[in-house]
Amino acid sequence: DGGITQSPKYLFRKEGQNVTLSCEQNLNHDAMYWYRQDPGQGLRLIYYSQIVNDFQKGDIAEGYSVSREKKESFPLTVTSAQKNPTAFYLCASSRGTGVFGAVITDTQYFGPGTRLTVL
Amino acid sequence: SQELEQSPQSLIVQEGKNLTINCTSSKTLYGLYWYKQKYGEGLIFLMMLQKGGEEKSHEKITAKLDEKKQQSSLHITASQPSHAGIYLCGADRGLYSGGGADGLTFGKGTHLIIQP
Numbered sequence: 001d002g003g004i005t006q007s008p009k010y011l012f013r014k015e016g017q018n019v020t021l022s023c024e025q026n027l028n029h030d031a032m033y034w035y036r037q038d039p040g041q042g043l044r045l046i047y048y049s050q051i052v053n054d055f056q057k058g059d060i061a062e063g064y065s066v067s068r069e070k071k072e073s074f075p076l077t078v079t080s081a082q083k084n085p086t087a088f089y090l091c092a093s094s095r096g097t098g099v100f101g102a103v104i105t106d107t108q109y110f111g112p113g114t115r116l117t118v119l
Numbered sequence: 120s121q122e123l124e125q126s127p128q129s130l131i132v133q134e135g136k137n138l139t140i141n142c143t144s145s146k147t148l149y150g151l152y153w154y155k156q157k158y159g160e161g162l163i164f165l166m167m168l169q170k171g172g173e174e175k176s177h178e179k180i181t182a183k184l185d186e187k188k189q190q191s192s193l194h195i196t197a198s199q200p201s202h203a204g205i206y207l208c209g210a211d212r213g214l215y216s217g218g219g220a221d222g223l224t225f226g227k228g229t230h231l232i233i234q235p
Contacts, residue, residue, distance in 0.1 A: 004161075006161075033222050033223075035222075040227065041227065042207065042225040042226060042227040042228055043162075043207070043209075043223075043225040044225075045212060045221075045222040045223070045224070048221055048222045050221075056221060058212075058221075058222055059212075088159070090161060090162065092162075106150075106211075107152065107164060107167055108152075108164075108209075108222075108223060109164060110154075110161040110162040110163075110164075111161050112160055112161040113159070113160060113161050115159065
């Protein structure tokens with residue numbers, strides 16, 4: 001079955017600790033994304049990657065880091081610098097179009113999410 | 120600032136009734152995406168609209184994009200308990216940040232409850 005997997009489903013972290021959220025896809029998609037969802041605020045983009053070994057900051061990148069060493073994987077690290085990390089984190093991927101500098105349409109497909117709680 | 124406005128914020132509908140959710144953009148949309156989410160789960164893609172006046176249907180859900188490409192509506196006919204959840208509209212983020220295929224910006228969502 002093709003799809004996007006995220007692990008773990010629930011994650012608890014003590015203050016001051018870094019934690020890494022996993023995102024894997026077998027859809028052969030070039031582009032991958034990380035969003036954060038908070039109650040009443042919708043989804044906000046953290047980081048995205050259009051191609052392996054390259055990634056860009058989204059709207060709320062502070063306190064987060066990512067890597068894209070493989071096409072299938074896009075892990076997100078929530079660092080101790082993130083002031084309010086408790087949230088629902090969603091990973092997505094899309095085919096990617098290879099077109100840069102132009103607004104285009106490219107449907108994103110989402111994983112099941114990871115709920116992070118800081119104790 | 121919120122570039123995509125969804126209304127209503129929440130909606131309680133009796134089973135079998137029709138309903139409409141709206142999504143309005145401050146700028147012309149190149150692509151408008153509708154997703155559904157069950158609480159605590161990922162987003163499920165419903166439809167994408169691209170052309171002015173375009174209309175698409177999936178089972179009992181119909182989405183439309185107006186001619187000016189600044190407003191979209193999602194209409195559910197004869198609602199069922201399975202329709203309950205959060206409906207989100209999304210637009211290409213590059214539209215609001217100066218260009219580039221760089222993720223989506225979302226409305227805050229509409230919480231739909233179906234009463235038996």
